[in-house]
Amino acid sequence: MHSGVNLIITLSLDEGKVVRVSGPASIEVLSGELLISGASFPPPSKLIISRFRSYGVKAVKRSELKVILGDGGSVEEPREGEEVVDAWLDLCSRLLNYSKPLRVIILGPTESGKTSLTAFIANQLISKGREVYVVDTDVGQEDIAIPCTIGVARPTNKFIWLRELQPIKIKFVGCTSPQYCLTQYVTAFQEVVSELINSGSDLIVNTDGWVTGPSALELKQLMIKLMRPTHVYVLSDEIYEYIRNSLRGSNIEVVLVPRPKVVRERSRDDRRFLRQQAYSKLLSNVRRIKLAINNIVMLGSCLLSGRRLDVNELINYVKLPQEACNNVLYASIYGNTLNLVLRRGTSVCDLSPYSDNLELNVINEGDERGLLVGILDGDLRDVGVGIIDSVNYVDGNIYVLTSWNGSIGGLILGKVKLNEKYEEVSRVSKCLL
Ligand SMILES: Nc1ncnc2c1ncn2[C@@H]1O[C@H](COP(=O)(O)OP(=O)(O)OP(=O)(O)O)[C@@H](O)[C@H]1O
């Protein structure tokens, strides 16, 4: 085992040998041929291994390689049973016999290798000239697009991490785990499936690690029902048994796939950092767009979709001192919820509804800043993502930051707020807009 700060190592690997490389590291192939992430790298390939990743690296031919290890990086010889590269290659060779379009879904707990297996299979299929769509439904650790969305890519060149791919489709979900917005998640997934299922290309679906408990697996079953996979690959014995039992008598091939036993794990902070990086990739090169509230579709807004109340009406619902009326910028009601926006820096003491049934949702001007939104075109199709910069309730405009430069027909509001550094500030539990 080697580790240290910028340690340079030259390695000779016999044909068939597998080593485990953990980042940060770079690998230069001097001779022979390496297989990483299911893709072949002949000389003079140079690869960068992120500090958040480790890989089983196989010498397809006798190879010489130069490895530079950054702080915390390592090259190790795996012990018997730790590595899975050969098992994953076998799996792919069976898949490649399949002449019809493949539809593969990959299930497993966190850190089990779902994302890596997705990339591995995609590379293997691409190398044989097949057309592949990769769907990343992991809204928490989304690598193709950004968190809170389902991203689709159609890779044509080899890659070692889904983060290298460009999204060709982004479906907005709005939160970082399907359990917090199940309907939005299922709808987004269903849209992706319906748009891709008859493409004639292979489809590989990566999923999130929410697999504990029946509702988590019920969701996975629903995804299976929606995409009708040819193969379900499962990276855990327990989940495998559950899914296999639930698909008894179907034509779907449910396969237990071995997971790598020793991997670079990511802490909660690492995951937060990776999300921030993904947000800033898609949101840093943005323009500020003005949208007229009266002229756009707005999904998920309680405030703007409720019936607007002017001050004269409002005072029938809440006890509001006369001088405080000027501080109310916008008010609306739907059902038994009354939404109020107060001018920045103001507050109203003793704001109490006349009816016990009425719930007050008090929003402060500016609370909406940083709210993640999906951008829709005029036909309500997802076309991009953005963040709310501000709402001007006086002139009736919403200002959105987005890199989408086509026309905008509407917004879907998410449940995540970002700060200026694209860090998640909070999961939004109340309605802010
Ligand atoms: N064959 C392998 N050998 C060593 N490490 C590996 C191998 N395959 C994957 N890894 C590493 O294992 C870790 C977990 O893999 P991966 O990210 O694919 O899992 P995951 O199930 O998608 O996790 P999450 O649920 O967090 O998305 C990563 O650091 C990855 O680089």
Ligand SMILES: [Mg+2]
């Ligand atoms: Mg993953």
